[in-house]
Structure formats: structure tokens, C-alpha cells
């Protein structure tokens with residue numbers, strides 16, 4: 496069976512490096528292209544040498560459009576505007592794409608829906624198996640705890656993270672809001688300050704910590720009078736996201752066009 500050739504965009508980023516390493520050690524896939532920002536001092540460097548796995552024969556290059564014959568699927572964990580450009584390129588050339596980028600606005604998400612009519616896309620705020628299990632647990636917890644409990648979502652990430660709350664925290668908010676019949680847009684409170692008044696039951700609060708090298712911690716707290724339930728996930732290595740994304744790449748291989756989530760990939764829907 497032929498190997499799926501993957502283009503990693505943002506290949507020198509925190510997640511990009513994880514993908515190059517993970518692809519190098521997975522016999523079912525191969526690195527087809529590695530893209531970094533035009534002007535980067537790393538252009539021309541072998542992607543394998545960059546991450547310390549030895550030469551892979553793929554040099555970091557500046558334009559995905561210049562290497563379209565070298566890959567079948569893109570893995571994109573970068574920034575929203577760049578991701579949307581890459582999605583358009585994939586549509587133009589009939590390539591599939593796995594997207595982990597967070598911080599997309601509503602318009603950008605709507606565009607993914609549209610493009611999903613033409614090509615296959617996996618888009619997920621968190622590719623780890625553990626977090627996707629937590630997503631399932633939250634549906635049950637929210638339904639059972641809703642009547643009495645206040646719902647708060649707390650997340651912590653490293654100092655270099657640029658979006659807040661995290662994509663995962665927002666997905667958790669959407670899941671619990673859906674489960675209790677609320678619209679997150681109407682009930683979310685993003686941080687509190689000053690004389691806030693008594694907490695309104697219907698609200699879902701978000702608290703964000705940015706500090707040091709925290710990879711990613713998420714807690715959903717259900718607090719009623721007399722008891723609290725906390726559902727927590729803590730990442731201790733970014734390899735969990737890389738493994739999930741490679742699983743998504745393999746799952747997409749024979750999939751018809753569509754916009755899929757990690758819940759689809761893991762059979763949790």
C-alpha cells in the first residue's frame with residue numbers, strides 16, 4: 496500500500512516539529528513537504544535534521560503552492576489567516592487537510608463548512624484521545640448536574656499561546672451549553688472584574704491562565720451547594736496531539752468530501 500504523503504505547514508513551530516518527528520517514525524505515512532514562513536532563516540534546512548531525526552530529504556520551503564505535487568494531505572497547526580489560505584489551496588488542488596489551528600472567527604469557520612463540500616477536512620480544537628473522551632463525559636455531566644450546578648471552565652497554557660480562551664475550552668463550553676439547552680454566545684462570561692453582582696445561574700464562566708511552559712490543562716467545574724464535580728484533562732506532552740492528527744490523516748484517506756471532527760475520527764459520534 497502506498498504511503499500518504501503529508502505536507503506540514505508551520506513545520507518549525509512547536510507542533511510542526513512534533514509532526515515531522517511523528518511522521519518520521521510512522522511507516523504508514525511520509526513527509527512530502529515542510530513549509531515555513533518566507534524569509535525564515537530555516538528555509539533550505541532538512542526538516543528531519545531540524546528535529547534531530549536525521550535527514551528526511553525534505554527541505555523547509557516557503558510556499559505550499561510550489562510543492563503541490565509532493566503531498567496528498569496537509570497538516571496545519573498555525574494561525575487562522577494562514578490556515579484559511581492553505582484551505583483554499585487544498586480546495587483548488589483537491590487535497591485533504593487536517594486542521595488544529597484555534598482562534599478561528601465565525602466567518603472562517605463558515606468557510607470551512609463551505610469548502611468541506613469539495614474536499615475532506617478534519618478540524619478539531621484538540622486532537623488528543625483523552626480530551627475527546629472528556630468531551631463525551633461532559634455531555635453526561637452537564638445533563639445530570641445542570642439543575643443545581645454553576646458551570647465554570649478553567650484553562651491554563653504556556654506563555655506563548657496567542658488566543659484565549661483556548662479552542663478546547665470553547666469546545667467544552669459549546670458541548671455543555673448544548674447539553675443544557677443554552678446558547679454559548681448568550682451565556683458565556685469571559686473573565687470577571689469589579690462589582691460583578693451575584694452569579695446568574697445560566698451563565699458559563701471562562702478563566703484563562705497563561706504561564707511558563709504549561710502544555711494544556713482544562714477543567715470543567717460543576718458546583719452546587721454541598722458538592723463540586725471537576726472534570727480535568729492535563730497534557731504532559733504534545734505528542735498526544737501529533738498522534739491524533741496522524742490518526743486523522745489515515746482516517747481521511749478514503750473519506751468523501753466533508754468537514755469532520757476528531758469525534759468522527761475516533762468513532763465517538
Ligand SMILES: NC(=O)C1=CN([C@@H]2O[C@H](COP(=O)(O)OP(=O)(O)OC[C@H]3O[C@@H](n4cnc5c(N)ncnc54)[C@H](OP(=O)(O)O)[C@@H]3O)[C@@H](O)[C@H]2O)C=CC1
Nearest residue numbers: 505507508509510532572573577595596597620621622736
Ligand atoms: N488542535 C490541537 O490538538 C492543537 C492545536 N494547537 C493549535 O495549533 C496552533 C499552533 O500552535 P503552536 O505550534 O504552539 O504555535 P507556533 O507559533 O509554535 O507554530 C506556528 C507555526 O506556524 C507558522 N506560521 C504562522 N503563520 C504563518 C504564515 N502566515 N506563513 C507561514 N508560516 C506561518 C509559524 O511561523 P513563525 O514562527 O515564523 O510565525 C510557526 O512556525 C495554535 O492555534 C494552537 O492553539 C496546538 C496544539 C494542539
Ligand SMILES: O=C(O)C1=N[C@H](C(=O)O)C[C@H](O)C1
Nearest residue numbers: 597620621656661662663711
Ligand atoms: O496552543 C496550544 O498549545 C494548544 N492549543 C489548543 C487549544 O487552544 O485548545 C489545544 C491544546 O490545548 C494546546
